[in-house]
Amino acid sequence: MLELDVAYHGTPRAILGRLSLRVTAGERICLLGPSGSGKTTLLNLIAGLGVPSSGNGVRRDATLRVGYLFQEHRLLPWRTLRQNLMLVGAAPDDVDSLLDRVDLAGHGDYLPDQLSLGMARRAALARCLAVEPDLLLLDEPFASLDTRRAQSLRDCLAALLEQRPQMAMICVTHDAQDAARLANRVWYLDGCPAQLRWDERLEHADDRAAVVQTLSRLAEAI
Numbered sequence: 001m002l003e004l005d006v007a008y009h010g011t012p013r014a015i016l017g018r019l020s021l022r023v024t025a026g027e028r029i030c031l032l033g034p035s036g037s038g039k040t041t042l043l044n045l046i047a048g049l050g051v052p053s054s055g056n057g058v059r060r061d062a063t064l065r066v067g068y069l070f071q072e073h074r075l076l077p078w079r080t081l082r083q084n085l086m087l088v089g090a091a092p093d094d095v096d097s098l099l100d101r102v103d104l105a106g107h108g109d110y111l112p113d114q115l116s117l118g119m120a121r122r123a124a125l126a127r128c129l130a131v132e133p134d135l136l137l138l139d140e141p142f143a144s145l146d147t148r149r150a151q152s153l154r155d156c157l158a159a160l161l162e163q164r165p166q167m168a169m170i171c172v173t174h175d176a177q178d179a180a181r182l183a184n185r186v187w188y189l190d191g192c193p194a195q196l197r198w199d200e201r202l203e204h205a206d207d208r209a210a211v212v213q214t215l216s217r218l219a220e221a222i
């Protein structure tokens, strides 16, 4: 569904070295790496929100629909949740079920400022789902949420991934346990400019345990 061959030079330094990657349907990728290593920059390039400095660029299937959950909710604050969802193409009759899927039933007439951080992030996830994405990009979806709200969002996401087995996901996280729970492939970015230090497929339980151990050690060093 997606092939990229990119490098990215910011100001004043090179952020991403040359990366050549391919993402196929159903892949659940967790992207880890130290703060500032370029994880968000890479997601932005994949989403088409940034332009690579060199390489052959990003080739997406012509019909690929991308949903992007940013670190901030980026809902329009003067519009209700219903209106925010309809602005990206949700049919009026689908709004309630989209909100229901992220545990926000009955909140269609709320404004974003009337929601807690966790609710606003789930509303932003509903907006991603409204485009029926083939590829879901998540930038630290569980950051800054308390344990209960993070768990509620994890549950939403797990249910969604189960419902849509063909949907691919790239999720930035600092949490090795989340990578173990959600991913069937792990990318680890590090260095300056960043290189892909790891590209591991997690096919067996043993792979998972070993990868979690290594990621946990790496995370301690972050």
Ligand SMILES: Nc1ncnc2c1ncn2[C@@H]1O[C@H](COP(=O)(O)OP(=O)(O)OP(=O)(O)O)[C@@H](O)[C@H]1O
Pocket (backbone or CB within 6 Å): 010, 011, 015, 033, 034, 035, 036, 037, 038, 039, 040, 041, 042
């Ligand atoms: N708006 C910007 N202007 C200039 N440089 C930027 C900007 N945003 C990011 N950078 C640079 O790009 C580097 C990579 O940033 P990026 O946000 O992609 O890292 P990250 O791995 O997602 O970090 P974190 O884990 O802290 O979110 C940063 O170290 C910073 O130097």
